[in-house]
Amino acid sequence: MNGFERIRAALAGVRPDRVPVMLHNFLMAAREAGFTQRRFREDPGAIAGSFIQAVETYGYDGVLVDVDTVTVAEALGVRVDHPEDQPARWAGAAIDSLAAVRDLPPADVGGHPRIQVWLEAVRRLRAHFGGEVYVRGNCDQAAFSLASMMRGPADWMMDLVDKRSHADAHALLAYCAAAGSAFIRLMAGTGADMVSNGDSPAGPDLISPAMYAAFAQPYERKIVEQAHALGLPYALHICGNTTKILDGMLATGADALELDYKTDALAARDALKGRAVFIGNIDPSSVLALGTPALVERRTRELLDVFAATPGFILNAGCAIPAETPPANLRALIAAARAFESAA
Numbered sequence: 001m002n003g004f005e006r007i008r009a010a011l012a013g014v015r016p017d018r019v020p021v022m023l024h025n026f027l028m029a030a031r032e033a034g035f036t037q038r039r040f041r042e043d044p045g046a047i048a049g050s051f052i053q054a055v056e057t058y059g060y061d062g063v064l065v066d067v068d069t070v071t072v073a074e075a076l077g078v079r080v081d082h083p084e085d086q087p088a089r090w091a092g093a094a095i096d097s098l099a100a101v102r103d104l105p106p107a108d109v110g111g112h113p114r115i116q117v118w119l120e121a122v123r124r125l126r127a128h129f130g131g132e133v134y135v136r137g138n139c140d141q142a143a144f145s146l147a148s149m150m151r152g153p154a155d156w157m158m159d160l161v162d163k164r165s166h167a168d169a170h171a172l173l174a175y176c177a178a179a180g181s182a183f184i185r186l187m188a189g190t191g192a193d194m195v196s197n198g199d200s201p202a203g204p205d206l207i208s209p210a211m212y213a214a215f216a217q218p219y220e221r222k223i224v225e226q227a228h229a230l231g232l233p234y235a236l237h238i239c240g241n242t243t244k245i246l247d248g249m250l251a252t253g254a255d256a257l258e259l260d261y262k263t264d265a266l267a268a269r270d271a272l273k274g275r276a277v278f279i280g281n282i283d284p285s286s287v288l289a290l291g292t293p294a295l296v297e298r299r300t301r302e303l304l305d306v307f308a309a310t311p312g313f314i315l316n317a318g319c320a321i322p323a324e325t326p327p328a329n330l331r332a333l334i335a336a337a338r339a340f341e342s343a344a
Contacts (some may be wrong), residue, residue, distance in 0.1 A: 003056040003061030007134040007314060009232050011194075011255055011277055015311035019304060022279065022314050023063030024258075027087070027323040028330070029054040035160055036085045042115060046067040046148065047121035055133055057327075058334055062134030065122050065192075066320070067114070069200060072140040073149040075112035079240065082310035084120040093152035093251050098159050098168035101282045105307060110186050119190050119343040126191040130196060135190030139183040141168070142199035144177035153201065166240035169215065177219040181226040188230040195227050196235035196258070203261075205240030212245050227254065234280060239319060246271040261287075261318035273310060281318035282333065300336035 006020035006336040028041040028052040051063045074080040079092035096100065109115050120138045129135055131225035143313075150172065180197060183320035186215050187195050201207070202216035205298065220236060227234035233255040242249060249257055256277035259268055263281060272278050272285045282288060287299050300315070307313040315337050321330070 002131075003133045003293050004056075004129075004131055005064045010312055013274070013277075013312050018229075020062065020134075021060040021315050021334055021337055022064055022315055023054075023060055023330075024064045024066065024284075024317055024319065025054060025060075025182040025189075025217045025325075025330070026050070028321050030324050031323040032057070032327070037068075037087055037321060038082060038084050041071075041082070041088060042117060042260065044117050044120035044124060047109065047117070052128055055129070056226065058330055060316070060334055062137045062340050063123060063125060063129070064138055064196075064316075065094055066138040067118050067121075067140075069141055069145070069198060071112070072109055072112045072183055073146055074147065074187060075109040076107055076150060076176070078149045078178055079292055090149050090153075090219045093155070094150045095172075098151065098165050098172060101168055101172040101175060103116070103225035104175060107182065108177065109179050109182050115183065115186065119186055122187065122190040122192050127192075132193070134193050135191075135192040136196055137187040137190060138196045138198070138273040139180065139187050140197065140232045142180055142216075142223055142236070143176035143203040144203070144216035145198065145200045146179065146202065147172045147326045148201050150176065157206075160207070160215060172203060173219045177222045179218075180223045184223060184226045184232075185230065188227075192232070194233045194235065194255075195224060198239070200237075200239045203238040203240040203242045203260075204244045209244050209248070213231060213248055217248045217252060219247075220249075220254075224253045235277075237319075243267050243343055250275050256312075256314070258316065259318060265303060269306055269310055272312065274312075277312040277314060278307065278310070279314045281316070283317050284317040284321045284325075288317055288329050288333065291323045291329060292339070293326075293328050294296075298333040300333050301318045301340060303335065304340045 006016035077094035208340040235256040237258035258279040261283035
């Protein structure tokens with residue numbers, strides 16, 4: 001099997017010939033290819049070249065094409081900073097009250113130049129790797145996260161506890177879900193093998209499971225439905241400890257859940273079995289970036305032991321791998337997966 005075939009098999013619930021590895025490593029890939037984050041987010045050739053070099057260097061099975069968490073938000077009018085060598089970041093809300101959602105113009109995410117850079121990068125990677133390495137086109141953030149950025153995180157949280165604001169909150173979420181679905185449709189046109197979103201602040205670290213069920217999950221489900229209507233598998237990522245909302249995340253219909261290292265791997269294995277693929281969830285910071293190769297190997301083997309009898313498993317970090325991660329640590333992660341398969 002090649003990398004594409006391994007990941008496709010795992011998504012189909014079929015055991016591949018060895019543990020597939022799909023890395024969330026855009027920060028590290030850009031750094032090792034000699035590109036600043038500014039150059040990376042502005043140049044599709046830099047994005048594609050970074051991932052091609054990373055696959056050639058480390059020999060993993062699937063690329064996760066990510067750029068930052070604010071591209072769609074910027075297309076919707078959110079103020080964004082563009083640091084030279086850090087990902088673009090939120091800098092200010094697009095609306096100063098929820099009532100302003102009633103006057104928002106139709107979302108035109110496809111007209112935003114950074115969206116087009118992202119799409120062109122995926123087209124180039126698909127043309128380069130097609131049928132050999134799996135290409136997952138991440139589509140930035142899902143509706144709850146976008147709404148938080150449009151309103152401003154603190155004001156958004158206050159809105160959610162005010163029942164008088166709920167109608168407008170749902171209107172904003174519907175607007176953001178439409179924008180997210182539009183990006184999914186655009187990404188489908190690149191030939192990506194799979195699509196995904198993050199919904200970073202939608203987990204129990206920031207909101208209750210009841211709030212997740214009311215304000216995040218229904219709109220995540222709409223985006224999953226759009227991906228499936230286009231014939232594409234879909235992965236959902238939420239930051240933090242998502243153990244309490246695994247059933248809700250699964251109810252979106254997502255084909256895979258990319259879970260943070262804080263999520264209980266045993267609970268996730270049992271919840272996802274036969275329902276969705278587990279992607280993750282090595283700690284990207286204290287283990288991959290700051291640990292030793294020996295620690296990386298030990299943590300990777302512990303995770304592989306948990307999923308040894310589960311074909312629906314793809315090894316990854318729990319979130320984005322820091323740019324400063326030592327190459328030896330990434331090699332240790334991949335080597336542990338290969339050695340595990342050989343031992344089995």
